Amino acid sequence: MLDIRLYMAQRLSALIMVPLVIGHIAVMIYAVQGGLTVDEILSRTQGSFAWFLFYGSFVVAVSVHGAIGLRVISFEWLGLKGRSLTILSWIVFAGLLGLGGRAVFAVTSAGGGL
C-alpha cells in the first residue's frame, strides 16, 4: 500500500508544513480578533510575494499530504485498491492543488488596480 516513495512524500510534505501550520495558526489567532472581512484579508495578502510563497508552498504540500492520507484511508477503511485507488489519489491531489492554487491567486494577486 504505502511503499517508501509515498512514505517519504508524506513525511517530507509534513515537515514542510510544520512551520507553515504554526504560522497559519498564529495568523488566525491574530486576524480573528474583531471579526474577519474581505478587505482586511486582502489588505494583508494582496500583491505580497512573501504571502504567495507561504500559501503557495502550503497548498502544494497539503495537496501531496492530503492525497496520500486519503489514499491510505480509502484503502484501509473503504477497501479501494488497484487502479481506482491510484485514480482517486490523483483526483484528490489535482483537486486540492487546483482549488488551493485558485484561492492563493485570489488573495495574493495584485488585484484589479494594478
Add this chain to the structure above:
Amino acid sequence: MMKRIGLLTSDTKMMTVSIWREEENDGRFEDYEVPARENQTVLDVVAYVQQHIDPTLSYRFACRVGMCGSCAMMVNGAPRWTCRTHVSKVVTDERLEVGPLRNLPVIKDLATDMDPFFEKWVAAEAVFHPSATRDDPMAAITPDDPMRIAASEAIECINCAVCYAACDVVENNPDYFGPAALNRAWSLVNDSRDAGQDARLAAVGSNGGCHNCHSQQGCVQYCPNELNPTLSIAGLKRETTKAMFRWSR
C-alpha cells in the same frame, strides 16, 4: 468421601466460559461450565473443557510455560498467551470469552492457520543470510557493541503472533508483513554477520513493508515478552530512508 485434587465436589464454585467453535467456516461462541479455581490459567480452562466436557474441542499448545508461542488466543477480545494468563487477571464482569487469534484463518475452533504469518517473515527477508561458512573463524561480537545491543532488544520473540492479532494495519491491509516479521527483520539489520542487508531493506521498503505501520502500538501493548516492535519498525523506517539516499546517488 475422599477429596481428590482436580475432581469436582458439591461445593466447587463454577464459572461460565464462552469458547469459539468453528468448523468449515461455521462458527459461534458456546458456553461451558468450568470450575472457578483461584489459580488457573486460560489454557487450564480450555484444557478442562476439552478433557472433561467436549473432547472434540481443538486448540494448540505445547510447552505451557511461555516459551513455545503456540497457545496464543483472543481472551475477552484481546490477544494473550493463554498459558501465562491467569483467569483472575483478565476476567471482566464474571465473563471469560476465548476465541481464535485475530487476523488469521481458523482451521478449527481455537486453532488458527499460522502459514500466512510465517510466509510474511520470509517475504520481509526476516531470515538470516550467512556471510561465512563453518570453516571460517567465529565472528567476534562484543556484548557492548551498539548493534548487538539493538539486536538484543528485539531478539526474544517467541513467534506467538499476539502482535499480529493486535494490529489493525494487519487487519486492514492483507499485504502488511506485521509487527513480528518486521521486528525480526530489524534484529537482522543489526546482525553484522548477515550478508543480505540490501535485499532486506528492499523487502521491508516494499508494498507490505514497514511504511504501512501507523504506530498504534497495539503490538507493544500486548507483546507477552514486552518487546517493542514499533521501535523496531521505526528503526527500519530510518534505515530504508538512509538506504534510499544511498541508492539514489
Add this chain to the structure above:
Amino acid sequence: MIRPHRSHPLWVAFLLHRISGLGLALFLPVHFYMLSLAITAPERLDGLLRFTDLTIVKVAEFGLVFLLAVHLFGGLRLMALEFLPWSPHQKTMASMAVALAFMVSTSFFLKAI
C-alpha cells in the same frame, strides 16, 4: 468501535490523528472555494464571513483549529517517534499533543468571541 484490543491510549491517538486528517481534508475544498470568492465575488464572501459572528460558527471554527493543531502536534509526535531515538514516554507525548492542541484552539476561541 473501540474493541478490547484497541482500548489503549495510543490507539486512540491514532484514531484522533486519522479523524483530524480526514476532517481537514474534507474541509479544505470549502476553505479554498470561499477564499477564491475574495476575487470573484467579494460581497458574497463578506456575507459568508458575517456568519462567523454566530456563536455556533465560532464553536465550529474552534473545532477546526483544534483539528489542525491536534494533527500538527500528533504528527510531530509520530515523526519524533520515527526519526529520533526512542522515548519511553509515548503516552505522555500523545496526551501532551492533545493538551497543546486544546490550548492553542482555546486561545483562538477566546480571541474570536
